[in-house]
Amino acid sequence: MRGATHAKWAACAAAVVLAAAACGGGGGDGGSGGGSGGVLSSSWGDPQNPLEPANTNEVQGGKVLDMIFRGLKKYDPETGEAQNMLAEKIETSDSQNFTVTVKDGWTFSNGEKVTAQSFVDAWNYGASLKNNQRNAYFFAYIDGYDKAHPEDGGKQSADTLSGLKVTGPLTFTVRLSQKFSTFPDTLGYPAFAPLPKAFFDDHDAWLKKPVGNGPYQVDNYTRGSQMSLRKWDDYPGPDKAQNGGVDLKVYTDNNTAYTDLIAGNLDLVDDVPASQLKNVKNDLGDRYINTPAGIIQTLAFPFYDNDWNKPGSEKVRKGLSMAIDRKQITDTIFQNTRTPATDWTSPVLGKDGGYKPGLCGDACEYNADEAKKLVKEGGGLPGGQVKITYNADTGSHKQWVDAVCNSINNALDNDRACAGNPVGTFADFRNQITDQKMSGPFRAGWQMDYPLIQNFLQPLYYTNASSNDGKWSSKKFDDLVDQANAETDTAKAVGLFQQAEEVLRDDMGAIPLWYQNGSAGYSDRLSNVKLNPFSVPVYNEIKVG
């Protein structure tokens, strides 16, 4: 029998070389033994920006970074909790000065050691204005950011952040410009990943074939069509890849990817197209996943427009919120891949993390009579009609906007109360938002960067924050957020954030619509497939065969 086992391993090895299908199906219980050699294929979209940790702000590029990088922290794929990964410890006594100790024994897949310098160099690179990194603002809390990245368009007077100091081969200190107690928990975001010397020495070569320190290494990358990632055998971390590798294939259309999955040519689709949601149960059975993700959809209002920002407007906004039958829309249009929202965060945070179902209260319950009454008390709809602006190029925004309008029209007994206002491209939509040209409510979506209640509130509703598209502003809200950030006790901080959220609710700064789920489907070759709170498949845990 020994011989037979050897033969099986040889076959497995051959399978890895050929990047071919499963092996080891015959013996054992399909545990980690047999399945670890197989390579799976997965759908992918062409990343919009160059693939660098601090330059990647969308899911497709993030997917790759998640496979080839490990940072100081990592978010638990189940709970979303930030756990130490490369960090031995992160200490602070005042929530403003942090001492980071990096674990010994980690290397990049090209053999370079991961040191404190790898982090400091990467962060300095990410923050420096001359490198054009789209995610530079992640470093904005670190002291000296205003010198390395003058927001006002002034001249850059420093290349590095003065708040970062390497104090030993594996230790460095971070000084923030303000108190930020949950700062260590943000460090799992890919922008904070360490970078090897190779990145700085030959940047073009690195971009062609990125080198990181995660469980996978890039084997082959043909831009725009495919990236082949293979298990890195010497990966020192605890979360080794359970499969031989992943081939990410670029699809022009997620419908084609889905068709390919059904035809048996693809193993994993992590974005089931809306038009297929009706068939997916039939096609895939329990190989369809539909789990909550840290994404919330809201309707924002242009508070720079006086019509929406006068005394009594909050009643109109609340009335509109009550005129939306969330339950019916999520049932019929989204086939339950969305959950009606009852607060402004996401269920993936958990109760301890700040998710508080029902915080929105009556204002998020459908109630036509009350809605009519509130809109009337608030002085009626500005201009007699609301227009909901959205971008029509991606997603199925048109469908739900029309449904929301229908619901509002029905509730208010007025055929002209609400209409959709489509904008051709996402870029143009963003343009109109940045230029403050919105005249009524508009679609706003938020995908969390890290699972913290702070991330659902501060960037979106703090005065002049980076994503406060509606320019809602409240002194009381800002004060509570500041207090929460200064609070070292997590439970107390969460409580303060929730109080801030109540301020937002009372003024109805934005209408929460629904929490979005991640959806995925996979072939019968795979097992142990799940999505993390960012709705990205946990690739390293997938078993093939």
Next chain:
Amino acid sequence: MGRYVVRRLLQMIPVFIGATLLIFLMVNVMGDPIAGLCGDRECDPATAAQLRHEFGLDQPVWRQYVTYMGNVFTGDFGTAFNGQPVTELMGTAFPVTIRLTIVAILFEIIVGIILGVVTGLRRGRPVDTGVLLLTLVVISVPTFVTGLLLQLLLGVKWGWIDPAVSSEAAFGELIVPGLVLASVSLAYVTRLTRTSIAENRRSDYVRTAIAKGLPRHRVITRHLLRNSLIPVVTFIGTDIGALMGGAIVTERIFNIHGVGYQLYQGILRQNTQTVVGFVTVLVLVFLVANLVVDLLYAVLDPRIRYA
């Protein structure tokens, strides 16, 4: 002949400049593309300004256009937003689309002309009526319906082909997408050939050829077909450009990473460099194809002379 070609080539210059300028302005009118680069949040102003500067978007439009055209003549088509030179994108996209176009054109020429000849010679018979009906159906059904239907039937239900074309996009994989892409033009080619053949069949030279006792296949290929092909060649020639540019739908359905896909991405991301670069090359293809068609006339009908 030589002077005619030179004159035609010179005429291309204003057409070329006009076309690129129009595309350039159209993409510019859509607004600031940088706004879409940072996802659902505002780019911080400093980075946005820096990016705008890098892509030359902070210049007035006419200056952008002049710089762009200047670069194009040195073979520099700029950089796409993902940091890849546009020439590199072209290098991967054009071969794929050219292969797809070749498959489509071959279908048009072989199937279209044969069907046209057959029906033209048998006017009014059941074969003719059948093919006419079929072409009517093909013309009236949109390409994406044919494409999705064939993909579902051949790819998923019967498993004859892969529903998605791999990144190599070899000729064999492109047969079905090529047929889908060609379908509408194929129907037109059939109808054009049919009419032309039916008309010329009654002409004097054909009657003479038959009276001389020439064998039937020689009458058809040398006399009848050669004279009937001029409108068909014109159509196929102009169709080359249209097929390459119009492959957007087919390429999307069958996951082909060609020109259509790059153009689609470019338009979605409002990437002036990509869109203008690809369209520039398409305009060139169109112009050259037209020139070749005009020159082919003389081959088909020696009475046509170019001064």
